[in-house]
Amino acid sequence: MSDIVPWGADPIRPAEPxxxxxxxxxxxVEGLQGQSIAGVLLAxxxxxxxxxxxxxxxxxxxxxxxxFDCVATVNGxxxxxxxxxxxxxxxxxxxxxxxxSAEGARP
Amino acid sequence: xxxVLVIGAGPAGxxxxxxxxxxxxxxxxxDSGDGLGGQYWRHLPPQRPSRREAxxxxxxxxxxxxxxxxxxxxEVITEAQVWAIETAGGTTARVLxxxxxxxxxxSRRLTADxxxxxxxxxxxxxxxxxxHLPGVYSAGAAQALAKGERIRVGRKVVVAxxxxxxxxxxxxxxxxxxxxxxxxxxxxxxxxxxxxxxRPQRLLRTAHKGRELAGYAFHHLSRxxxxxxxxxxxxxxxxxxxxxxxxxxxxxxWAPIPGTERTVAADAVCVSHGFTPRLELPIAAxxxxxxxxxVQVDADQRTSVPGVYAAGEITGIGGVDAALVEGRIAxxxxxxxxxxxxxxxxRLRRATTDLARRIEAAHGIRPGWTSWLRDDxxxxxxxxxxxxxxxxxxxxxxxxALRSVKLTTRxxxxxxxxxxxxxTVEELTGASTGDPCDTSDRRPLAAPIRLGDLAExxxxxxxxSA
Numbered sequence: 001m002s003d004i005v006p007w008g009a010d011p012i013r014p015a016e017p018x019x020x021x022x023x024x025x026x027x028x029v030e031g032l033q034g035q036s037i038a039g040v041l042l043a044x045x046x047x048x049x050x051x052x053x054x055x056x057x058x059x060x061x062x063x064x065x066x067x068f069d070c071v072a073t074v075n076g077x078x079x080x081x082x083x084x085x086x087x088x089x090x091x092x093x094x095x096x097x098x099x100x101s102a103e104g105a106r107p
Numbered sequence: 108x109x110x111v112l113v114i115g116a117g118p119a120g121x122x123x124x125x126x127x128x129x130x131x132x133x134x135x136x137x138d139s140g141d142g143l144g145g146q147y148w149r150h151l152p153p154q155r156p157s158r159r160e161a162x163x164x165x166x167x168x169x170x171x172x173x174x175x176x177x178x179x180x181x182e183v184i185t186e187a188q189v190w191a192i193e194t195a196g197g198t199t200a201r202v203l204x205x206x207x208x209x210x211x212x213x214s215r216r217l218t219a220d221x222x223x224x225x226x227x228x229x230x231x232x233x234x235x236x237x238x239h240l241p242g243v244y245s246a247g248a249a250q251a252l253a254k255g256e257r258i259r260v261g262r263k264v265v266v267a268x269x270x271x272x273x274x275x276x277x278x279x280x281x282x283x284x285x286x287x288x289x290x291x292x293x294x295x296x297x298x299x300x301x302x303x304x305x306r307p308q309r310l311l312r313t314a315h316k317g318r319e320l321a322g323y324a325f326h327h328l329s330r331x332x333x334x335x336x337x338x339x340x341x342x343x344x345x346x347x348x349x350x351x352x353x354x355x356x357x358x359x360x361w362a363p364i365p366g367t368e369r370t371v372a373a374d375a376v377c378v379s380h381g382f383t384p385r386l387e388l389p390i391a392a393x394x395x396x397x398x399x400x401x402v403q404v405d406a407d408q409r410t411s412v413p414g415v416y417a418a419g420e421i422t423g424i425g426g427v428d429a430a431l432v433e434g435r436i437a438x439x440x441x442x443x444x445x446x447x448x449x450x451x452x453x454r455l456r457r458a459t460t461d462l463a464r465r466i467e468a469a470h471g472i473r474p475g476w477t478s479w480l481r482d483d484x485x486x487x488x489x490x491x492x493x494x495x496x497x498x499x500x501x502x503x504x505x506x507x508a509l510r511s512v513k514l515t516t517r518x519x520x521x522x523x524x525x526x527x528x529x530x531t532v533e534e535l536t537g538a539s540t541g542d543p544c545d546t547s548d549r550r551p552l553a554a555p556i557r558l559g560d561l562a563e564x565x566x567x568x569x570x571x572s573a
Contacts, residue, residue, distance in 0.1 A: 001261065001262065001374055002258060002259065002260050002261060002375070003258070003259060003262075004256070004257055004258050004259070005257040005258075005259060005283050005284055007257075009284075010157070010257060011159065011162060011282075012157040012158070012159040012160050012162055012163060012257075013157055013158040013159045014151070014155055014156070014157040014158075014257070015155070015156050015157065015158075017154075017155055018154065032154075032155065033154040033155070034151065034152035034153070034154030034155040035256060036256065039252065039256040039258055042252065042256075042258045042260070043256075043258060047241040047242055047348055048241035048347070048348065052491055053491060054491050056239060056491070057240075057241050057347055057348070058239070058241060059241045060244065060248055060252070060260075061243070061244060061245060061248060061488070061527075062229060062230065062244075062245045062247065062248050062527070063244065063245065063247060063248025063249070063251040063252055064146060064229060064247060064248065064251055065139075065207065066229045066523065066526045066527065067245075067488065067523050067526070067527050068489065068521075068522040068523045068555075069488065071208075071522070077208070077209065077210055079208065079522070080207070080208040080209075081207060081208055083248075084140075084207040084208070085206060085207055085208065086141065086152070086206070
């Protein structure tokens, strides 16, 4: 399970981080200022937030904006790579379910 | 005054920008990220200052020095995504500035007398059964998250693939408190010896890299992280996420040896088999690409297009020392600096190309890996094209052109635009024209861009605000 190095125990001696809050599918999630949205989710142990057309779960794979596995809707904009987007206080993240939308699109 | 545009602010781009400014040019440095340093010096954002961040890096002082020089004397634009480049009559780069993937970013058209391309490379991961499961990461992702966010992707982690880069990845993971169960290198000892042992005096000349590699070896011994040669992760298993990895021994061609499979419980698997250079911009600029599929440059880092220079991993995977020296040469020459001042850097550059050859000889991908694929192994992650369908479609239609393979199977047509699977699809289907410009590296736009933005840019009177 993914998590974050607790700041008090990190050998690089970080300053105390400042918190922020965002919502994921309406649920409040606590993060730290300066984290990417993917970082906020991974720090909570959440490793998947998208499902593919075939219904498979996906989260971060490449971590540097190349693979697009980690995309989600942020403040109404779809297909935002969460590994590249810094979290801002109050961001509303909605996970993308390509499986559902493919089903729904069928006549 | 000569105007120089530098694209990419990793080691090569930073060195190029600093050298061009030293040579008297007016320099603009662009990076798509919101900080400088690229992937090599990927670091915590300013909101999370740390007193001992240097411990996570090699050459951190050098980075800080370069960064200070550049910030002082160069126009730096971060969050700047170059999506097109034109080279008729000077260079024009079309840039969107703002948070990545956001709609309505500021659009600018930047012109310069010369441009240095330093976009770097990304990990190449060969597909294996289960590699689509959450908890499987490219090795670069694990490192970027550890260095840039202090995220550990797992508590019990398997690192696998090929190349010296696996060692710093494992170090970043243990430095974040993860247990690295093992580093599994596909190359076997004879290949490693072939690549690394000849002409040791040359290796010593690239002294920084030698020290860096020795440091990793010591770190692994002291942390008791097993480093095993001739092994690969041939499957990741789990219910909705990784729970175990299957590790097998490989023959000299990287084909798994039946009966040697061993299963280990792990909550993250980090795999990379080398790097793919980011060729979108050099191809868009019309630069000649060599048969090795890197940008061809001369001793001045000039590409085949006048006024376009290239530095760093797009000219060959040579590591940080190569990137820095190539950046210095490219920046100096792009600014019109005196070539006589470069004698020392040219010698250093020749020594670093030796390192790229060694890495390829020792760790280059061998064809036997395809025998760990199964019919249902996803090859194209975006379109979820399994190996069996890709192979059968390509065989049934006798396809040889990449384009028709893609259109028939949909492999490589997804949102990542074949950045992850392109070269693998070419290898698996034999779909290659031999023309280095007609490959999966070729993309109509250098960067993903929203259709709405594109329509607006295309119809706006001047196209831009700047």
